[in-house]
Amino acid sequence: MTYALSGALKKAVYQRLTGSDALQQMVGDAIFDAPRVGAIPSLYVSIGPEVVQARSDRSGAGARHDFTVSVVTDNAGFQQAKAVAGTVTDVLSGPIGPLDRGRVVALNFRRARARRDEAGQQRRIDLIFRALLDDQP
Template sequence: MSAFDADLALQKAIYARLSGDAPLAALVAGRIYDNVPADAGFPYMTLGEAQVSDWSTGDSEGGEHRLTFHVYSRGGGRAETKTILGAINAALHDAGLTPEGARLVGMRFLDAETRREPDGITWRGTIRLRALTEITE
Protein backbone atom coordinates (compact mmCIF):
# COMPACT_ATOMS: atom_id res chain seq x y z
CA MET A 1 0.00 0.00 0.00
CA SER A 2 1.26 3.48 -0.85
CA ALA A 3 0.57 6.87 0.70
CA PHE A 4 -1.87 7.47 -2.18
CA ASP A 5 -3.78 4.30 -1.29
CA ALA A 6 -3.88 5.41 2.35
CA ASP A 7 -5.13 8.84 1.25
CA LEU A 8 -7.99 7.26 -0.72
CA ALA A 9 -8.81 4.92 2.18
CA LEU A 10 -8.87 7.92 4.51
CA GLN A 11 -11.18 9.80 2.12
CA LYS A 12 -13.59 6.86 2.10
CA ALA A 13 -13.56 6.67 5.91
CA ILE A 14 -14.12 10.43 6.17
CA TYR A 15 -17.02 10.35 3.73
CA ALA A 16 -18.62 7.48 5.66
CA ARG A 17 -18.21 9.39 8.95
CA LEU A 18 -19.61 12.64 7.55
CA SER A 19 -22.57 11.04 5.78
CA GLY A 20 -23.37 9.00 8.90
CA ASP A 21 -23.18 11.97 11.27
CA ALA A 22 -26.81 12.81 12.09
CA PRO A 23 -26.30 16.43 13.21
CA LEU A 24 -24.27 17.29 10.10
CA ALA A 25 -26.57 15.39 7.75
CA ALA A 26 -29.54 17.30 9.18
CA LEU A 27 -27.83 20.67 8.67
CA VAL A 28 -27.08 19.98 4.98
CA ALA A 29 -30.10 17.72 4.31
CA GLY A 30 -27.70 14.89 3.44
CA ARG A 31 -26.00 16.93 0.70
CA ILE A 32 -22.38 15.83 1.23
CA TYR A 33 -20.51 15.61 -2.07
CA ASP A 34 -17.19 14.63 -3.54
CA ASN A 35 -18.48 15.69 -6.96
CA VAL A 36 -21.25 18.30 -6.75
CA PRO A 37 -24.21 17.72 -9.10
CA ALA A 38 -25.27 20.66 -11.25
CA ASP A 39 -28.68 20.82 -9.54
CA ALA A 40 -27.42 20.69 -5.93
CA GLY A 41 -29.63 22.42 -3.40
CA PHE A 42 -28.33 24.65 -0.61
CA PRO A 43 -26.77 24.32 1.85
CA TYR A 44 -24.30 21.60 0.95
CA MET A 45 -20.74 20.58 1.71
CA THR A 46 -17.96 19.17 -0.41
CA LEU A 47 -14.80 17.23 0.10
CA GLY A 48 -12.31 19.75 -1.23
CA GLU A 49 -8.61 19.82 -1.90
CA ALA A 50 -6.32 17.21 -0.38
CA GLN A 51 -2.56 17.07 -0.09
CA VAL A 52 -0.55 14.07 1.00
CA SER A 53 3.13 13.98 1.88
CA ASP A 54 5.53 11.45 3.31
CA TRP A 55 5.38 10.98 7.05
CA SER A 56 7.41 7.80 7.30
CA THR A 57 9.59 6.93 10.25
CA GLY A 58 12.42 4.45 10.55
CA ASP A 59 9.91 1.81 11.62
CA SER A 60 6.87 2.44 9.41
CA GLU A 61 5.52 4.13 6.31
CA GLY A 62 3.05 6.90 6.77
CA GLY A 63 1.39 9.94 5.29
CA GLU A 64 0.54 13.45 6.36
CA HIS A 65 -2.80 14.51 4.89
CA ARG A 66 -3.98 18.11 4.67
CA LEU A 67 -7.70 18.01 4.03
CA THR A 68 -10.04 20.80 2.97
CA PHE A 69 -13.84 20.83 3.15
CA HIS A 70 -16.14 23.51 1.76
CA VAL A 71 -19.63 24.59 2.78
CA TYR A 72 -21.95 26.56 0.49
CA SER A 73 -24.95 28.37 1.92
CA ARG A 74 -27.68 30.71 0.71
CA GLY A 75 -30.39 32.13 2.88
CA GLY A 76 -28.77 31.05 6.11
CA GLY A 77 -25.74 33.25 5.50
CA ARG A 78 -22.60 33.33 7.58
CA ALA A 79 -24.29 31.89 10.70
CA GLU A 80 -25.49 28.79 8.85
CA THR A 81 -22.07 28.38 7.24
CA LYS A 82 -20.28 28.58 10.59
CA THR A 83 -22.71 26.14 12.20
CA ILE A 84 -22.03 23.59 9.46
CA LEU A 85 -18.25 24.13 9.73
CA GLY A 86 -18.56 23.45 13.46
CA ALA A 87 -20.44 20.22 12.77
CA ILE A 88 -17.75 19.08 10.33
CA ASN A 89 -15.09 19.79 12.93
CA ALA A 90 -17.07 17.97 15.63
CA ALA A 91 -17.41 14.93 13.37
CA LEU A 92 -13.74 14.77 12.33
CA HIS A 93 -11.45 16.35 14.95
CA ASP A 94 -9.77 13.44 16.76
CA ALA A 95 -12.19 11.05 15.04
CA GLY A 96 -11.56 7.36 15.58
CA LEU A 97 -11.65 6.46 11.89
CA THR A 98 -10.34 3.15 10.58
CA PRO A 99 -9.19 3.59 6.97
CA GLU A 100 -8.65 0.25 5.27
CA GLY A 101 -4.96 -0.70 5.22
CA ALA A 102 -3.90 2.20 7.42
CA ARG A 103 -4.09 3.40 10.99
CA LEU A 104 -5.21 6.93 11.68
CA VAL A 105 -2.74 8.37 14.16
CA GLY A 106 -4.73 11.56 14.59
CA MET A 107 -6.79 14.25 12.89
CA ARG A 108 -6.74 17.86 14.05
CA PHE A 109 -8.36 21.14 13.14
CA LEU A 110 -6.01 23.61 11.42
CA ASP A 111 -8.11 26.61 10.41
CA ALA A 112 -11.39 27.83 8.96
CA GLU A 113 -12.72 30.85 7.10
CA THR A 114 -16.00 32.20 5.74
CA ARG A 115 -16.55 34.59 2.86
CA ARG A 116 -19.22 35.80 0.51
CA GLU A 117 -18.87 34.50 -3.04
CA PRO A 118 -18.74 36.93 -6.00
CA ASP A 119 -22.42 36.23 -6.83
CA GLY A 120 -23.32 38.20 -3.69
CA ILE A 121 -25.79 35.62 -2.36
CA THR A 122 -23.68 32.55 -1.60
CA TRP A 123 -21.51 32.13 1.47
CA ARG A 124 -18.59 29.73 1.35
CA GLY A 125 -16.96 28.30 4.43
CA THR A 126 -13.69 26.42 4.32
CA ILE A 127 -12.25 24.22 7.05
CA ARG A 128 -8.87 22.51 6.95
CA LEU A 129 -7.70 19.54 8.99
CA ARG A 130 -4.44 17.64 9.23
CA ALA A 131 -4.39 13.86 9.55
CA LEU A 132 -1.53 11.43 10.04
CA THR A 133 -1.69 7.82 8.94
CA GLU A 134 0.55 4.79 9.26
CA ILE A 135 0.33 2.15 6.56
CA THR A 136 -0.51 -1.24 8.07
CA GLU A 137 -0.61 -3.44 4.95
Protein backbone atom coordinates in the same frame (compact mmCIF):
# COMPACT_ATOMS: atom_id res chain seq x y z
CA MET B 1 5.90 8.19 1.67
CA THR B 2 2.73 6.68 0.37
CA TYR B 3 -0.24 8.25 -1.33
CA ALA B 4 -1.99 4.89 -1.26
CA LEU B 5 -3.90 5.83 1.90
CA SER B 6 -5.64 8.86 0.39
CA GLY B 7 -8.67 6.98 -0.93
CA ALA B 8 -9.13 5.12 2.36
CA LEU B 9 -8.99 8.40 4.31
CA LYS B 10 -11.51 10.12 2.03
CA LYS B 11 -13.88 7.16 2.28
CA ALA B 12 -13.69 7.11 6.09
CA VAL B 13 -14.23 10.88 6.35
CA TYR B 14 -17.21 10.67 3.98
CA GLN B 15 -18.74 7.79 5.96
CA ARG B 16 -18.23 9.66 9.23
CA LEU B 17 -19.91 12.81 7.88
CA THR B 18 -22.83 11.01 6.24
CA GLY B 19 -23.30 8.86 9.35
CA SER B 20 -23.76 11.87 11.63
CA ASP B 21 -27.38 12.37 12.70
CA ALA B 22 -26.65 15.98 13.69
CA LEU B 23 -25.21 16.81 10.28
CA GLN B 24 -28.03 14.95 8.51
CA GLN B 25 -30.56 17.14 10.35
CA MET B 26 -28.80 20.25 9.10
CA VAL B 27 -28.06 19.41 5.45
CA GLY B 28 -29.91 16.15 4.77
CA ASP B 29 -28.10 14.10 2.14
CA ALA B 30 -26.27 17.15 0.74
CA ILE B 31 -22.82 15.81 1.65
CA PHE B 32 -20.62 15.21 -1.39
CA ASP B 33 -17.24 13.70 -2.11
CA ALA B 34 -17.43 14.61 -5.80
CA PRO B 35 -18.68 17.68 -7.66
CA ARG B 36 -22.47 17.80 -7.73
CA VAL B 37 -24.22 17.11 -11.04
CA GLY B 38 -27.60 18.72 -11.64
CA ALA B 39 -29.38 21.02 -9.21
CA ILE B 40 -27.17 22.29 -6.41
CA PRO B 41 -28.73 22.48 -2.92
CA SER B 42 -28.79 25.88 -1.23
CA LEU B 43 -26.64 24.46 1.60
CA TYR B 44 -24.21 21.59 1.27
CA VAL B 45 -20.97 20.02 2.54
CA SER B 46 -18.24 18.93 0.15
CA ILE B 47 -14.98 17.07 0.70
CA GLY B 48 -12.43 18.93 -1.36
CA PRO B 49 -8.76 19.18 -2.18
CA GLU B 50 -5.90 17.76 -0.18
CA VAL B 51 -2.16 18.30 0.11
CA VAL B 52 -0.06 15.30 1.10
CA GLN B 53 3.49 15.25 2.42
CA ALA B 54 5.77 12.34 3.19
CA ARG B 55 5.99 11.28 6.82
CA SER B 56 7.73 7.91 6.47
CA ASP B 57 10.51 6.76 8.75
CA ARG B 58 12.42 3.57 9.48
CA SER B 59 9.36 1.99 11.06
CA GLY B 60 7.23 2.29 7.92
CA ALA B 61 5.44 4.37 5.33
CA GLY B 62 3.23 7.25 6.31
CA ALA B 63 1.95 10.60 5.17
CA ARG B 64 0.46 13.86 6.40
CA HIS B 65 -2.80 14.73 4.65
CA ASP B 66 -4.14 18.28 4.89
CA PHE B 67 -7.65 18.08 3.45
CA THR B 68 -10.51 20.51 3.03
CA VAL B 69 -14.17 20.09 3.93
CA SER B 70 -16.25 22.98 2.61
CA VAL B 71 -19.63 24.28 3.68
CA VAL B 72 -21.29 26.24 0.86
CA THR B 73 -24.57 28.15 0.89
CA ASP B 74 -26.43 30.73 -1.14
CA ASN B 75 -28.21 32.00 1.99
CA ALA B 76 -27.85 35.72 2.67
CA GLY B 77 -25.64 35.38 5.75
CA PHE B 78 -23.05 33.12 7.28
CA GLN B 79 -24.98 32.04 10.38
CA GLN B 80 -26.35 28.75 9.07
CA ALA B 81 -23.07 27.88 7.31
CA LYS B 82 -21.15 28.53 10.53
CA ALA B 83 -23.48 26.25 12.46
CA VAL B 84 -22.91 23.48 9.92
CA ALA B 85 -19.15 24.10 9.94
CA GLY B 86 -19.13 23.78 13.72
CA THR B 87 -20.96 20.47 13.46
CA VAL B 88 -18.48 19.21 10.86
CA THR B 89 -15.58 19.98 13.21
CA ASP B 90 -17.42 18.24 16.06
CA VAL B 91 -18.08 15.16 13.92
CA LEU B 92 -14.47 14.92 12.78
CA SER B 93 -13.07 15.49 16.28
CA GLY B 94 -14.01 11.93 17.23
CA PRO B 95 -12.71 8.69 15.77
CA ILE B 96 -13.51 8.34 12.09
CA GLY B 97 -13.42 4.56 12.13
CA PRO B 98 -11.01 2.10 10.61
CA LEU B 99 -9.48 2.71 7.20
CA ASP B 100 -9.51 0.15 4.41
CA ARG B 101 -5.74 0.45 4.49
CA GLY B 102 -3.46 1.90 7.15
CA ARG B 103 -4.53 3.75 10.26
CA VAL B 104 -5.15 7.28 11.45
CA VAL B 105 -2.51 8.30 14.00
CA ALA B 106 -4.07 11.74 14.54
CA LEU B 107 -6.80 13.90 13.01
CA ASN B 108 -6.97 17.57 13.96
CA PHE B 109 -8.74 20.72 12.86
CA ARG B 110 -6.14 23.22 11.60
CA ARG B 111 -7.95 26.36 10.42
CA ALA B 112 -10.95 27.77 8.59
CA ARG B 113 -11.59 30.48 6.05
CA ALA B 114 -15.01 32.04 5.53
CA ARG B 115 -15.65 34.16 2.46
CA ARG B 116 -18.18 35.36 -0.10
CA ASP B 117 -17.76 34.71 -3.81
CA GLU B 118 -16.98 37.68 -6.03
CA ALA B 119 -20.62 38.18 -6.98
CA GLY B 120 -21.71 37.98 -3.34
CA GLN B 121 -24.12 35.15 -4.15
CA GLN B 122 -22.49 32.32 -2.19
CA ARG B 123 -20.89 31.99 1.21
CA ARG B 124 -18.18 29.37 1.66
CA ILE B 125 -16.36 28.11 4.71
CA ASP B 126 -13.31 25.97 4.01
CA LEU B 127 -12.29 23.84 6.99
CA ILE B 128 -8.76 22.46 6.87
CA PHE B 129 -8.01 19.24 8.74
CA ARG B 130 -4.71 17.42 9.17
CA ALA B 131 -4.56 13.64 9.29
CA LEU B 132 -1.38 11.77 10.12
CA LEU B 133 -1.57 8.34 8.56
CA ASP B 134 0.53 5.24 9.06
CA ASP B 135 0.57 2.38 6.57
CA GLN B 136 0.75 -0.12 9.44
CA PRO B 137 -2.26 -2.23 10.41
